[in-house]
Amino acid sequence: xxxxxxxxxxxxxxxxxxxxxxxxxxxxxxxxxxxxxxxxxxxxxxxxxxxxxxxxxxxxxxxxxxxxxxxxxxxxxxxxxxxxxxxxxxxxxxxxxxxxxxxxxxxxxxxxxxxxxxxxxxxxxxxxxxxxxx
Amino acid sequence: xxxxxxxxxxxxxxxxxxxxxxxxxxxxxxxxxxxxxxxxxxxxxxxxxxxxxxxxxxxxxxxxxxxxxxxxxxxxxxxxxxxxxxxxxxxxxxxxxxxxxxxxxxxxxxxxxxxxxxxxxxxxxxxxxxxxxx
DNA sequence: TTGCTCCTCACGTCACGTGAGGTGGC
DNA sequence: TTGCTCCTCACGTCACGTGAGGTGGC
Numbered sequence: 001x002x003x004x005x006x007x008x009x010x011x012x013x014x015x016x017x018x019x020x021x022x023x024x025x026x027x028x029x030x031x032x033x034x035x036x037x038x039x040x041x042x043x044x045x046x047x048x049x050x051x052x053x054x055x056x057x058x059x060x061x062x063x064x065x066x067x068x069x070x071x072x073x074x075x076x077x078x079x080x081x082x083x084x085x086x087x088x089x090x091x092x093x094x095x096x097x098x099x100x101x102x103x104x105x106x107x108x109x110x111x112x113x114x115x116x117x118x119x120x121x122x123x124x125x126x127x128x129x130x131x132x133x134x
Numbered sequence: 135x136x137x138x139x140x141x142x143x144x145x146x147x148x149x150x151x152x153x154x155x156x157x158x159x160x161x162x163x164x165x166x167x168x169x170x171x172x173x174x175x176x177x178x179x180x181x182x183x184x185x186x187x188x189x190x191x192x193x194x195x196x197x198x199x200x201x202x203x204x205x206x207x208x209x210x211x212x213x214x215x216x217x218x219x220x221x222x223x224x225x226x227x228x229x230x231x232x233x234x235x236x237x238x239x240x241x242x243x244x245x246x247x248x249x250x251x252x253x254x255x256x257x258x259x260x261x262x263x264x265x266x267x268x
Numbered sequence: 269t270t271g272c273t274c275c276t277c278a279c280g281t282c283a284c285g286t287g288a289g290g291t292g293g294c
Numbered sequence: 295t296t297g298c299t300c301c302t303c304a305c306g307t308c309a310c311g312t313g314a315g316g317t318g319g320c
Contacts, residue, residue: 065256098261109250112246112249116247116250119239126235129213130232
């Protein structure tokens with residue numbers, strides 16, 4: 001899928017370290033189809049390239065927004081389509097998907113802000129309660 | 135455990151409605167011991183009082199902070215001890231627990247702020263990408 | 269050959285969701 | 295008696311964690 005230019009390939013341990021995920025998590029993302037399968041050594045060791053790292057970083061960015069695996073897959077697919085597809089129709093569709101996700105992300109931000117306010121209130125309440133004389 | 139003054143008791147459906155949780159979730163909280171078991175009708179229907187509602191509201195407040203069930207149980211226990219126990223030692227211990235949770239809650243707030251910033255960045259990036267001409 | 273890294277099952281976990289099949293109570 | 299609400303299993307789900315037992319590659 002990628003260019004044949006020799007890029008330095010990484011084993012799963014290096015990759016996991018670099019993006020801050022567990023080995024299991026990296027394998028899981030491949031298993032559910034959100035991370036494109038890496039090449040393998042003849043012995044079966046996974047070898048990842050720069051595009052895999054990029055995918056994983058995107059996934060990691062989406063996690064704090066509570067996006068599901070299915071949603072991550074959709075976004076990564078749209079992004080890949082924008083990078084590689086030459087069909088105008090496909091590119092337009094991909095753009096639309098990205099727009100949809102931008103809106104969704106904005107909604108999640110609103111949710112997070114609400115959560116934060118509620119959390120701050122809770123923290124204050126508990127602190128007061130601990131210090132109340134009674 | 136509570137006073138014998140006649141309080142208007144509620145069935146689980148009313149309770150779930152009022153606090154915004156599912157029936158299953160309310161039963162689950164009882165099952166894992168974070169919600170004190172309600173009284174029952176002779177036919178087995180659960181009847182909840184005001185203290186149950188208060189507990190559930192506290193639980194609901196803790197959820198956006200990603201507290202585990204175990205942590206919720208601990209905080210509710212400390213809070214109950216502060217309300218009912220007359221032992222000075224127990225009250226002091228309960229206060230300490232609450233202090234600990236106040237600090238924990240503050241940490242979670244910091245995490246949420248970080249998440250929010252990361253989320254905002256992501257939303258901006260996606261929006262830009264969708265509009266980029268290329 | 270010794271380590272260290274990797275491999276694939278496969279079962280466990282947390283916080284519930286979702287029926288199935290059956291009863292209570294106004 | 296009819297509905298509507300409730301009951302208890304019990305299996306499913308999502309995103310992984312956690313061994314078990316076995317091999318690759320410098």
